[in-house]
Each structure stands twice: as C-alpha cells, then as structure tokens.
Amino acid sequence: MSRKQVKGEYIETDTGNKVARKAILIGTQHIMLGGKTVIQAEAMIRGDLARTAQVPSSSGAAPGSNTAVAIGRYCFLSKGCCLRPPGRIYKGSFTYLPLRLGDHVFIGEGTVVQAATVGSHVHIGQKVVVGEFAIIKDYVRVLDGSVIPANMVIPSFSIVAGQPARIVGEVPEGGHEAFELRELYKSVGNNPQPLPV
C-alpha cells in the first residue's frame, strides 16, 4: 500500500481503498482488496489464518496464491468488525479455507464474519455473527443481532434475522438500489463528502 497522504485518519491506496490507521490487518500478504473498500478503525482481518493443508481446489483462486480473505469493490467494514476465515479438519489435519466477499458488502459494527462466501450487495447489520462456512448469496440483508449458524445457506433477496437466523422476509423490488455503497464510500476518508440527503 503506497501512502498518498501522511496525515489523516485513513490511508488511501492507489486503488481507492481507505484503510483506517487503527484498523487491525494481520497477515496482509494473504488479504486481497478489490479497491474502493473502506476499513474503519478497529476492524480486524485475519489474513494470518491462511490455508495450511494443500486442498486440491477445483473451484479455486489462481494457483500459487494463498489468499485467506478476498474482498471485492465498494465494501465497507465498520468499526470493530472481524473477518475470520473458517477452518475445519481436512484429511486428518486442521486447515483454514478462504473467506470471500463480493462487491458492495456492508459489515456492521462489532460483527464477526466466518462465512465461506458472501455475495455482492449484501448488508450485514451490527453485532451479527456469521458462522463458519455459511454462504450468503447476493442481495441479502442480515438484521442487527442475528446469529447465522455454521453451514447455513441464505438465498438471494432474503431478509434474515434471529438467533439462530431464519428468513423473515424478502427484499422488495424497489429496495435493490439501497445496497449500493458508492455514496457511503465517498462519505468517509480523509476528505469526506456529505451523504446526499
């Protein structure tokens, strides 16, 4: 990450990522950011939990790379959230598997995500726990305080809440645009723009 500005709360990278100086990124060589992603203070990404056993991946990332956490564009990681790759026993030994986020993924304050994949246009509220190997598809809204059990699959256009989480509603047709995070991206950083009214 090349530093453009020396001062300010955020480090802004060439690809437009805004990473708070107080963000906790561990094992940065295993973390992939797609660009234009905001990582707020005290947000933690556990890149150090990279895959240890060699899984013959048919559905996989580029060979040779060992990405632990892959994040798309226009994602927003709020204060104090944590992205942690899920792990399990594979062929007798324990290994972590990568955690992938799509584009326009919002993760609320104090939320822990251990999913296998989170699709694009997903809003995860505050104080949510996304269990290991959960799969969240596109256009999903997870309400505050939900606990998504391990291995749960959440189909597109679901509104999810509860402990354990269940589908409580459908994202209405007119609600798709609300997942866009471009404006929110502009509203933080070292020279933030006001959110449109």
Add this chain to the structure above:
Amino acid sequence: MASFTPYTYIQCPCHDTTTTTTTTSQSRPAEDAPSPTSPHSSDDDDDDHNFDPRAPRSNYSLYPLEYLLWCDVCHQIRCPRCVAEELVTIYCPNCLFEVASSSLKTEGNRCTRSCFQCPICIGPLAVQSLESAPEPSLLSADNANTATTPAGPWILSCSYCNWNSSEIGVKFDKPQGIFAQLQKLRHGEDSHSKHAVGGDTSPTKTDSVAATMKARFSAMRSFYSAQNAIANPSSGLGDYGFSSPGALSRIMSIYSGNNAGSHKQKSKGTMTREADSASEGFRALDLDDSSAVSQLRRDGWDSTVIGDQAKSQVEEGARFAEELWPIPYLLRTKRSKRCPVCRHIISKPESKVANTRFRMRLVANTTIPSISIKPFNPPPALLKPLQPVQYLLTFRNPLFDEVKVTLATPATTPGRFASRVTVLCPQFQMDPSTESGMYLVDDALKDDNKDIQGRRRRGTEGGTHQAEAGKIWERGHNWVTIVVEVVPASLSLEAPPALLRKEGEPEPDLSPLKEDEDVLEIPMFVRLEWEGDVSHDQMSTSTGKEKDAREKKELAYWCTIGIGRISQE
C-alpha cells in the same frame, strides 16, 4: 423506550375499491367493500375525503416506498397486496436446486435432497460420521472428496444447538440420499424391502404404518373411491377418481338430474359405508394418555416440545422432544407480478435461481419522489406537548423531468390527540434528476454543485436562518427541502366540564392510551404534475417523431409521515 426512526408510508390506490372496481373488471372479493361506517358520500369527489392513517383499514394499503411497484400502462402505484403473483421458479433455499412444478405435486413442497433443519432450533443440519470428528460435508465443492474419509453410521447434526439425530435413534448407512433413508426409517414406506438401515430403530417408529397424514389420506382416498364405484357403477367414477374434469362433469350431471332416463338408479342395497380399519385410513383417537402422563412425570417439562417446534414439524401431533424429526426445508419461490387492473407484467425475475437480474422491474421509486425527514434541531428523545418543533422534509425527484409538487395536510392530525401541522411551503418545483450517467456527472460536478447549493441557499433565505412561510428551505440539483412545523398535542385526557357539553353530544373517549397512539403521524396528500414523454404500451416501438411528443402528467396520493413520539407528561 426504543429510539424512533421517522418514516414515510405511501398509500396504494387499491385502498379505495369504489374507484378501481368501477373502472375495471377487477375480481376483488366483496370483503374489501367499504365498511358500513365509512362515509359513502365521497364517491363523486375523492380528493375530499380525509385520510386517517390510524384507521384499522389503512394498515393494509400503507407501504414504504421501496415496496411499491408501478404500472406504466395504468400510470398508477401498485402494492404487494393488490398485484397478482405468478410462480416463476421453485427452489430449495438450502441447496438452491430448482424444483419442477410437476414434481411439486408428487413430492410435496419440501426439498427431497438432503436438506434438513434442526427440529429444536431450526438451524441447518449437516451430515456427519458418528465415528470421526465433525466434518461438514455439505460444502459442494468438496463433496466428492469426503467419501475417502470415514465410513460407519452417519447422523444429522446441528452446529448451532448440538442436537443430533441419534437422540431420536436415527442413524444412516450412507451419507447420500438422506431424505429417502429418513422416510424409510420413519414410515417404513416400502415394507417388502427390509430396510438396510442400522438396526437400532426403536419399535415406536416402525409399527406406525400409515400413520402419516399422506399415507392415511391416500388410503382413505382409495377406499372412498372404491366405495363410490360400488355406489354408482354406471357412472364409472371409479375409473377416474375425482381429479379428472370428465369425472367432475359427470358428477355434476348426476346431481343436476339431467339423466332423467335412469330414475331410481341408486337402490337402497348399495349403501356406502365409512372407513373403519387402519388399512382404509381410519384411525381411532387414542384417549389413553396414561403413558404420556407417566413420561411427563418421569422426564419433566424439558422433554416436551414448545409450540414453535411442534408447528414447524411436517407431521402434526408431536408432544415430546423424542417425537421431533429433522425438518426438510420448505421450498421457496421466485415470482413475477402483474398489475391487477390491466394485467400487464410489472415485475419478472430471471428464472434461474442464481441469476439475480430482472427482466422487468417497474418500481414506484423511479417515478414518485422519496421523502426523508430530519428534525430541524437535534431533537429530544420525545416530543414535548404543545411546544412547536420544525422538521425538514426533503423531496428527491427520480424523474428526468421537472416536477411541480403540491402538498396538503389537515390542519390537525386525526385521532383523539390532534396535533397542529403547518407546511410552510406547500408548493414547489423540483429540478429533474440527471441523466443515467448520474454518478460520473455527480463526481465531476461535485464542487460546482456545492457552490450552486450554497448560493441558492443564501438566495432563498436572505442570509437569515429562519424558516419562512412560502419559501423553500434548501434546494439541490434534483431535491428540495421544506419546513414543516408541528405543535404536538398533549396526551393528557381530561373530561371537559359537563356544563360545556351540549345535549346529545357523544361521551368523550377517555380510555387509556392505545398502542402507538403517542406517535405523531401526519397524513399528507401529495400531488405531482410534470410534462413527460408520451407513455405508450410496452409493445409499441415508437418512431422518432412520437418519441419527442410530450404530455402533461399528474399523480396524486396520500402518504403518512411518522415524525416522533409525544412525551406523556
């Protein structure tokens, strides 16, 4: 008290069946007819009737903007209540496999792949080997590889509450085809082939042949169709059952007595009888609860099910936790929506489960402005009675045309507690939304925009920060902010002095505060006028000349704006 988020709900025109039914052949049942108490005089002039957001009926037609659809042909708002839905795709929410509607009829509305929910907590169940450490084999990518690892009995287990199927004595021989294995274990469906499943099925599970609703229903149906065949041998109903339309018409002809030639056909001798054995689907109610009582005594409340658990079971009647079975996932659907009036499709998703695009998605928020509410000053948690407060309402125009907005509110809010409402600027123009490349233009002009906004602000306010009647508060490239002043009502109820009450006037309602009666809600009538492209049917491909044609357009609707809660002091 929880914090209050201001809201705007918009009323769909389907609340008023008097106007929709007269203009169309809408097949809405009579339950929607106006209640006898509602005034009928408003038929000729519907702008005249005041809208009460608190009326019990209003609940059914008020929606947040994003829930509303838009019919291009009728040029009107449509809501989830009035649109006609059609199934596009049926799929399992867990494995995301599509289910053909034909197999829905035979297999039922639940996933028959190995998708189960925990009967205790409804979390997803995963197949696990009893022998080795937990292995979530549901990960599709690795499914093929897991076979190399452990053998032995398999169970379904819940990672959320740690329930597993061995608690009800259910183990599987192989990790595939769990649904069929479970079906066999539970109902012993094909009894001739001795199920090769692990031997420890408790006797209570296997002796209940035909105990399932489905099995009993089919037994009963075959019994009664046989009975019918005996009763009416000539009609040949036995061949068809009741499901074929031919049989139905034959039944109709029997009952309408058109076949006059065959009089006295039903002789007394061929009386039908009722089902009376288990093979005919008959089941006597077991009135002996002593075993249940003794079990309850032995195991206590912890062994019983709670209402939600019993309700989410496929078979009804579970009373103890050991009678709870894994729940196959209920299938979900993708649906298209039609306008109830003109029958045009206004929303249609792509049929593939994984495809989130829409072939058609006409939503109301591309036509009608969004309204956001902000208090003028950072507000106290609750509104103080009788103290005027000002709110900023921001209208954002989604259209590419300039829109003239006219607002109207009743002077006081309806209901027992009448708060006073004043819209300081009830009429204004909104500039058009920018062209489709909005974001790019936005970015480039950001700084310019700011200047313009600043200038306009000063221009309209003349340097002061005082809200003025008849003037816009602030304006941006496609939005306008206006000020609304409210004087919250006092929530204390005092009977007016008896002397002041006129004879025959109804007794004032002094009952205690009802739920949400302390919420200050403003009914607001919004009228939009603009000049837009001539609307044409979805099919017509207009020539260039027609494209340029403009016409005056107008839309009016009620909405309700929730401002805040009034303090109860």
